[in-house]
Amino acid sequence: MAGISWDAELDTAWQVVDRLYKVSISADEKGPVDKIIARAHAAEAQNPYRKDHSWKVSKLGHQLAIQAGLPLASVWEVLAAGLFHDVGMIHVPQHLLLKHAPLTPEEFEIVKGHAVWGGKILEPLKEEGIERIVRHHHERYDGTGYPNKLAGENIPQGARIVAVAEAFHDMVSDHPYKSARTAEDAVDEIRRCSGTQFDPKVVTAFLDWVQIHVDPRE
Numbered sequence: 001m002a003g004i005s006w007d008a009e010l011d012t013a014w015q016v017v018d019r020l021y022k023v024s025i026s027a028d029e030k031g032p033v034d035k036i037i038a039r040a041h042a043a044e045a046q047n048p049y050r051k052d053h054s055w056k057v058s059k060l061g062h063q064l065a066i067q068a069g070l071p072l073a074s075v076w077e078v079l080a081a082g083l084f085h086d087v088g089m090i091h092v093p094q095h096l097l098l099k100h101a102p103l104t105p106e107e108f109e110i111v112k113g114h115a116v117w118g119g120k121i122l123e124p125l126k127e128e129g130i131e132r133i134v135r136h137h138h139e140r141y142d143g144t145g146y147p148n149k150l151a152g153e154n155i156p157q158g159a160r161i162v163a164v165a166e167a168f169h170d171m172v173s174d175h176p177y178k179s180a181r182t183a184e185d186a187v188d189e190i191r192r193c194s195g196t197q198f199d200p201k202v203v204t205a206f207l208d209w210v211q212i213h214v215d216p217r218e
């Protein structure tokens with residue numbers, strides 16, 4: 001993507017998660033986690049427009065979590081939650097994901113269900129907090145998001161981070177019915193929505209990330 005460096009040299013986040021899980025989980029937990037990973041891959045595979053979405057949200061979220069000074073355990077949760085955040089899309093019919101026109105309000109309600117579905121799929125990881133991040137990644141700081149209209153600090157911090165990472169990557173990506181916006185335009189939009197859609201502290205961390213990773217000349 002012109003002008004944005006995602007630190008792709010660091011492997012894909014999937015490989016990182018795979019390695020971390022192998023050393024950190026017991027044999028009992030391995031089955032459920034493998035199933036979650038398989039479903040996350042399947043959810044992405046049904047939408048070619050989303051091919052690299054999860055790991056880019058994961059990478060950006062991971063970097064924002066570090067920049068925002070989160071403790072290591074939370075940084076790791078954001079990395080994993082970024083990969084899984086849209087796993088619930090597996091329950092959204094593919095024709096809606098690939099529709100070449102804006103969704104109707106009824107169709108949008110179905111797509112919105114991916115947050116709750118994702119939370120359900122991630123219940124085996126409830127203790128680690130990943131499930132809560134995924135369930136609440138579409139809440140808005142001003143309390144008008146979904147699924148629970150949580151506001152401000154009531155939204156899990158990891159979810160506030162994934163929200164910014166997801167919105168940025170969505171804006172700079174092509175969609176079936178609209179083309180990617182420029183990085184500059186997307187950054188302006190995130191800045192404009194600080195305090196309404198997004199946590200201002202996360203936006204500050206994001207703008208620091210932009211200084212290093214977005215080349216304004218491209």
Ligand SMILES: [Fe+2]
Nearest residue numbers: 085086137166
């Ligand atoms: Fe989402």
Ligand SMILES: [Fe+2]
Nearest residue numbers: 053085086166
């Ligand atoms: Fe997403």
